Amino acid sequence: MTERLAAAELPRAAALLRAGELVAFPTETVYGLGANARDGRAVAAVFAAKGRPSFNPLISHFPDADAAFAEVEADERARRVAARFWPGPLTLVLPRRAQSRIDPLTGAGLDTLAVRVPAHPLARELLRQAGVPVAAPSANRSGQVSPTTAGHVLAGLEGRLAAVLDGGPCTVGVESTVLDLSTPVATLLRPGGLSREELEAEIGPVAVAGAHGGDAARPSPGMLLSHYAPGLPVRLGARDVRADEALLAFGPALAGAGAVWQLSESGDVVEAAARLFAGLRWLDAEGARLGLMGIAAMPVPMVGLGVAINDRLERAAAPR
Missing domain, CATH: 3.40.50.11030 (Threonylcarbamoyl-AMP synthase, C-terminal domain)
Known part of the structure; x- marks a missing residue:
């Protein structure tokens, strides 16, 4: 049985996340299916709950930019767009710091991490109280329509997660824009709630994945991935x-x-x-x-x- 928690019950949701349980929560884009990003078993449970067919990288959510940049290497471009668009519907893909404690499964074994600071006040307070990075794809079964209300989450995932924190309808309704800044060429990996033009106004030209580099793999949800391969055969x-x-x-x-x-x-x-x-x-x-x-x-x-x-x-x- 999945608990449906009101905003006043947010401490309960934070405690469940810390304990390794799955909790859906609202962001300004869509509802996310959250797990402690440092707990590999909790992250694996996200894939199982969604019926997700492959280990695509999951976006890690943070209450503020300082918390996000403690896990990744942020260059001047990253800090500029973060200062302009965070909190908001923008995910940045950046090199993982050597000391990061985010579980490798969260980043699908890559040397990059996808990080975001959501704008929804309930989400940010949940992240502050949980005290851990929260990995969260959309809170729906794989291949189904992304949820924008708590009712949508329960319709698809009832019994597959511990709780859903009900924050009302999402305001944006489409997933976050994903921008890869892990290389010198800024690349739009996924269009979303923030336009390419807005990004280019801050950091100059932004390439679009697929338009350059042929079949170059990109470390973003929903894209062809180059996953970690060991040196030994x-x-x-x-x-x-x-x-x-x-x-x-x-x-x-x-x-x-x-x-x-x-x-x-x-x-x-x-x-x-x-x-x-x-x-x-x-x-x-x-x-x-x-x-x-x-x-x-x-x-x-x-x-x-x-x-x-x-x-x-x-x-x-x-x-x-």
């Missing part, structure tokens, strides 16, 4: 493992590996999703340190989030 469907290989285990681990990262000993695909990107990074670093020759990945069933896990493993194993 990845062998899929491993039923055995060699001493010169690291093992990405699912279920009881195979014996004999040079290093082991357990996705989920119990065979839980949500737990496995939460641990996937961190595991690939750790095995890559540990394997290089030990002089191992590759990573053997045990099979993960194609059910629930297992579909997305296998998609990412296939990308990691693709020829480079």
